[in-house]
Amino acid sequence: MRSRIFPCLPELQTSFLSPFFLALTFFIFFFSFFTLYSPLAQDFKFSASNQLEYSLDNNHKDIFHDWFDFIGKYDIYEAGLRYEAHQPDDFGNTFQEFSYRYFQVTTKSFQLIAGNYYAMFGRGLILRSYENRDLRLDNNLDGIKGNLNSGRFDLTVLAGSPRDGYKRINDPLQGADGKMVISKWLTMGGSFVQTDITNFGFIRLFGGNASFVFPHLDLYAEYVRKDNPSGENVEKDGEGVYLTSSFYQTGFGLTLEYKDYKRLDFTNGTLVYNNPPSLTKEHHYTLLNRNAYILNLYDEKGIQAQAVLTPQEKLSFLTNYSYTTNHQNRMIFSDIYGEAEYDYKSLATLKGGFSYMKNRQEVGLPYFLAPVFDFTYYLSGQNSIAFSLEHLWTSKYDGNLTYYDQIISIDFAHSPNISLTLTDERTTEWKTRAWSGKKNWLILSLDLALGEKHNLTMSVGSRRAGKVCSGGICTDRPALDGGEIKLLSRF
Amino acid sequence: MRNLIFRFGIILLLFVIPSLIQSDTKISSAPNFVAKDLSGTKVELKEVLKGGPVLISFWATWCKPCIKELGELQKVYKKYREKGFEILAVDVDGPRSISKVRSMVKGLGWDFPVLWDESKDIYRSYQVLGIPHTVLINTSGEIVYTHTTYRPGDEEIIKKKIEELLKKQPLPEEKQEEKSEK
Numbered sequence: 001m002r003s004r005i006f007p008c009l010p011e012l013q014t015s016f017l018s019p020f021f022l023a024l025t026f027f028i029f030f031f032s033f034f035t036l037y038s039p040l041a042q043d044f045k046f047s048a049s050n051q052l053e054y055s056l057d058n059n060h061k062d063i064f065h066d067w068f069d070f071i072g073k074y075d076i077y078e079a080g081l082r083y084e085a086h087q088p089d090d091f092g093n094t095f096q097e098f099s100y101r102y103f104q105v106t107t108k109s110f111q112l113i114a115g116n117y118y119a120m121f122g123r124g125l126i127l128r129s130y131e132n133r134d135l136r137l138d139n140n141l142d143g144i145k146g147n148l149n150s151g152r153f154d155l156t157v158l159a160g161s162p163r164d165g166y167k168r169i170n171d172p173l174q175g176a177d178g179k180m181v182i183s184k185w186l187t188m189g190g191s192f193v194q195t196d197i198t199n200f201g202f203i204r205l206f207g208g209n210a211s212f213v214f215p216h217l218d219l220y221a222e223y224v225r226k227d228n229p230s231g232e233n234v235e236k237d238g239e240g241v242y243l244t245s246s247f248y249q250t251g252f253g254l255t256l257e258y259k260d261y262k263r264l265d266f267t268n269g270t271l272v273y274n275n276p277p278s279l280t281k282e283h284h285y286t287l288l289n290r291n292a293y294i295l296n297l298y299d300e301k302g303i304q305a306q307a308v309l310t311p312q313e314k315l316s317f318l319t320n321y322s323y324t325t326n327h328q329n330r331m332i333f334s335d336i337y338g339e340a341e342y343d344y345k346s347l348a349t350l351k352g353g354f355s356y357m358k359n360r361q362e363v364g365l366p367y368f369l370a371p372v373f374d375f376t377y378y379l380s381g382q383n384s385i386a387f388s389l390e391h392l393w394t395s396k397y398d399g400n401l402t403y404y405d406q407i408i409s410i411d412f413a414h415s416p417n418i419s420l421t422l423t424d425e426r427t428t429e430w431k432t433r434a435w436s437g438k439k440n441w442l443i444l445s446l447d448l449a450l451g452e453k454h455n456l457t458m459s460v461g462s463r464r465a466g467k468v469c470s471g472g473i474c475t476d477r478p479a480l481d482g483g484e485i486k487l488l489s490r491f
Numbered sequence: 492m493r494n495l496i497f498r499f500g501i502i503l504l505l506f507v508i509p510s511l512i513q514s515d516t517k518i519s520s521a522p523n524f525v526a527k528d529l530s531g532t533k534v535e536l537k538e539v540l541k542g543g544p545v546l547i548s549f550w551a552t553w554c555k556p557c558i559k560e561l562g563e564l565q566k567v568y569k570k571y572r573e574k575g576f577e578i579l580a581v582d583v584d585g586p587r588s589i590s591k592v593r594s595m596v597k598g599l600g601w602d603f604p605v606l607w608d609e610s611k612d613i614y615r616s617y618q619v620l621g622i623p624h625t626v627l628i629n630t631s632g633e634i635v636y637t638h639t640t641y642r643p644g645d646e647e648i649i650k651k652k653i654e655e656l657l658k659k660q661p662l663p664e665e666k667q668e669e670k671s672e673k
Binding site: 491 | 519520522525530531552553554555585586588589590591593594595596597598599600609610611615616617618620621636637638639640642643644645647648
């Protein structure tokens with residue numbers, strides 16, 4: 001594959017003796033010695049990072065991901081570059097490219113970026129361009145972005161073409177986002193985005209927002225309208241409303257949210273340009289996230305309430321309620337969750353929680369009951385042992401089909417460098433339908449901090465396939481039956 | 492397959508060895524940034540460093556070890572804040588959870604400043620690859636300690652590092668008085 005950013009580069013070879021890897025070797029050693037010994041390094045600031053993930057599976061192809069980022073700074077100037085390789089990725093696609101490069105000038109009141117950049121307008125109802133490597137998602141824009149900030153006024157103007165999967169699409173997008181501080185309590189803003197999408201026609205989104213901040217209370221409201229005047233394949237208009245308020249004082253916090261998204265899907269079929277709040281709890285537990293709600297911007301409305309209470313330093317409670325329907329008032333998703341955590345004399349921590357969830361997006365219209373429990377015992381200042389239990393009952397077709405999934409993990413940690421975790425997952429889902437695969441999965445993971453700049457995680461065993469979700473966006477993660485290595489490095 | 496293992500080995504050597512040499516001999520400077528706190532006030536790292544050493548902690552409301560670590564760091568903050576030590580908790584929540592940050596921070600009784608990093612500009616400039624991620628910076632703006640993930644007991648190492656920094660660079664008396672008045 002030829003690089004689109006540097007088309008004169010020859011095809012990048014996969015061999016470690018290829019010109020690319022030799023060049024990379026030279027670059028890394030040059031960079032190391034330059035930052036160590038050169039007097040010029042005092043004025044120039046360089047940093048780099050690398051994220052490498054490799055898994056070797058007995059049943060499927062190997063998966064290899066690597067992201068290398070480099071940033072160079074001099075005074076108000078900054079330039080950056082990312083090389084990305086997937087050989088292959090989770091779905092068998094092979095890709096390698098300089099996928100992100102930019103030049104940036106930043107002063108106290110002004111910023112200009114030429115090249116690749118990310119952006120979010122408001123709370124993401126109009127535009128959200130971002131990267132999430134766990135979701136294998138990166139919809140950065142390639143073009144130009146300018147920001148002016150005078151304290152009371154903040155204006156961002158951008159133009160560029162977005163990335164969709166591994167390709168840059170030729171549907172140029174323009175947008176602007178402004179904010180004005182009206183008073184100590186009130187900030188108002190407006191956003192606008194337009195693009196001409198192949199096969200969908202010209203689409204324009206615009207909206208306004210207001211933010212009130214009082215002592216112990218804040219409110220935020222945003223309204224967005226979508227027009228698609230020339231569109232033949234989609235409805236001509238759509239709209240979205242998002243409201244939130246938070247009340248807080250020391251030891252207590254309450255957040256209430258409301259959403260109403262009607263034909264607000266801003267997409268070319270695969271790439272989604274906007275990502276508003278989904279109003280569902282992002283759980284810490286694997287099993288609770290396995291049936292997470294997937295955002296449907298075409299037709300949904302709902303509420304979420306979350307409260308945090310810390311009556312004393314060693315005791316805290318968290319409760320959450322989420323409820324989403326479509327515009328015919330048919331319930332799509334609901335989740336009632338509560339947890340309590342207690343720290344016993346700094347010797348042990350106990351945490352218990354419970355979730356009752358219904359998800360009508362899943363086959364069989366299931367509901368789920370899930371108790372979760374964590375126990376951590378501090379053996380000494382540096383050593384601790386933790387036990388975690390997640391138990392998820394799934395009931396389908398009004399309770400005719402019931403099974404459970406369970407995860408138990410035991411973790412030994414030696415601060416700051418070592419963690420060893422054994423995780424067992426089992427299911428009785430095989431009792432409810434034809435089943436040919438595994439019924440239980442066991443994986444051992446060793447997490448090592450190599451100095452302050454490197455983290456290495458090595459896992460051996462098997463792990464179940466499943467959804468990985470964040471912010472209402474999900475991706476399927478393949479099963480593992482073999483070994484996996486993850487290396488995070490910063491330079 | 493052999494090619495991949497080879498490639499992984501080469502990359503491991505290329506990346507780990509030079510920077511292991513570097514980590515013992517070179518102290519890098521912390522990128523300056525300006526960000527808004529929960530009340531909308533602009534906070535600039537360079538200005539905060541004039542008051543004493545700063546610990547930056549990257550976190551999000553959905554990150555279980557981050558909440559655990561910040562709970563422990565709150566105790567560290569209580570102990571050293573009057574001597575000039577400051578924590579900046581940089582929140583990297585997306586639009587889904589950003590509205591819950593303020594109520595969670597107050598609900599859990601954290602006193603240190605929490606900064607928004609909606610577009611993850613600070614996150615990227617510090618080359619963060621996972622959270623929780625902590626960075627301890629001395630008053631000269633040099634990064635003296637970084638750590639990714641949280642294991643119980645990590646706060647003890649941070650305490651030792653802070654004490655070393657406060658011994659080397661004690662806060663002037665008038666600044667100490669200002670801090671204790673706050």
